[in-house]
Amino acid sequence: MxxxxxxxxxxxxxxxxxxxxxxxxxxxxxxxxxxxxxxxxxxxxxxxxxxxxxxxxxxxxxxxxxxxxxxxxxxxxxxxxxxxxxxxxxxxxxxxxxxxxxxxxxxxxxxxxxxxxxxxxxxxxxxLTQDELTLFYTMLEKVENKAEQLLAEQARDLINSGLDAPADQKELIRWYKKSSS
CATH class of the missing domain: 1.10.10.10 (Winged helix-like DNA-binding domain superfamily/Winged helix DNA-binding domain)
Structure with a gap:
């Protein structure tokens, strides 16, 4: 460091x-x-x-x-x-x-x-053992879901502040809505 x-x-x-x-x-x-x-x-x-x-x-x-x-x-x-x-x-x-x-x-x-x-x-x-692999996929899904949520919320906040969002940011919001419903 x-x-x-x-x-x-x-x-x-x-x-x-x-x-x-x-x-x-x-x-x-x-x-x-x-x-x-x-x-x-x-x-x-x-x-x-x-x-x-x-x-x-x-x-x-x-x-x-x-x-x-x-x-x-x-x-x-x-x-x-x-x-x-x-x-x-x-x-x-x-x-x-x-x-x-x-x-x-x-x-x-x-x-x-x-x-x-x-x-x-x-x-x-x-x-990895089978138990570790199962746990790894569970943890990976949690991280993926949280990352999607963070990016979608960030995009929504910027849109709400008046910024014009690019298409990929609007897509993040759509994906998050789809996966969380």
């Missing part, structure tokens, strides 16, 4: 920093084995994996489930469509809604990606 600043932040015991470090280590483009499976950016990989796991699915649902802003999801969807890995289909019940599905090429890539991701997950889970 530095002595040049009074009361420096101890990053080793700062929860958001520690989560960010693990997140950085687990980034899809950081893992050479996963990165070599495709030329997709991490954003496109996350969207492709989400489509493959939950198809047929709407872009808005991908944004909510992964907490990616809708602009990021939209850009990824456009790229995946251009690469002919996914298709957009009209919803059976709501004709103005488009659902996303993997086509055969997308399914093949999805299978390769999830095999590598699953292998990595099993290796990581080995450091």
């Amino acid at each position: 530095t002595e040049e600043i009074d009361k420096p932040l101890d990053l080793s015991s700062h929860l958001p920093f520690r989560i960010a470090v693990v997140s950085n280590l687990l980034a899809l483009n950081r893992d050479w084995k996963i990165r070599n499976l495709s030329d997709l950016d991490p954003r496109e990989m996350r969207v492709l994996i989400n489509i493959g796991s939950y198809m047929p699915i709407k872009s808005a649902d991908i944004a909510y489930q992964s907490r990616l802003d809708s602009y990021t999801v939209s850009r990824a969807v456009k790229k995946l469509l251009a690469l002919d890995l996914i298709e957009s289909q009209t919803d059976l019940y709501k004709k103005n809604v488009k659902n996303l599905v993997l086509n055969d090429r997308g399914k093949e890539l999805y299978q390769r990606l999830i095999a590598a991701l699953d292998e990595r997950s099993k290796q990581l889970e080995k450091v």
Whole structure:
């Protein structure tokens, strides 16, 4: 710890920093084995994996489930469509809604990606007992819910003070309302 600043932040015991470090280590483009499976950016990989796991699915649902802003999801969807890995289909019940599905090429890539991701997950889970893993997921959900609440409340406070919120901040508020109802 530095002595040049009074009361420096101890990053080793700062929860958001520690989560960010693990997140950085687990980034899809950081893992050479996963990165070599495709030329997709991490954003496109996350969207492709989400489509493959939950198809047929709407872009808005991908944004909510992964907490990616809708602009990021939209850009990824456009790229995946251009690469002919996914298709957009009209919803059976709501004709103005488009659902996303993997086509055969997308399914093949999805299978390769999830095999590598699953292998990595099993290796990581080995450091925890089953009870620890269950507790870890419970704690992670609590932290995720609280982070979402804090960000949504902060955005709402700034809007209430008269600021014009960007779309991603409005999305945070919408997500929090959806998850807390």
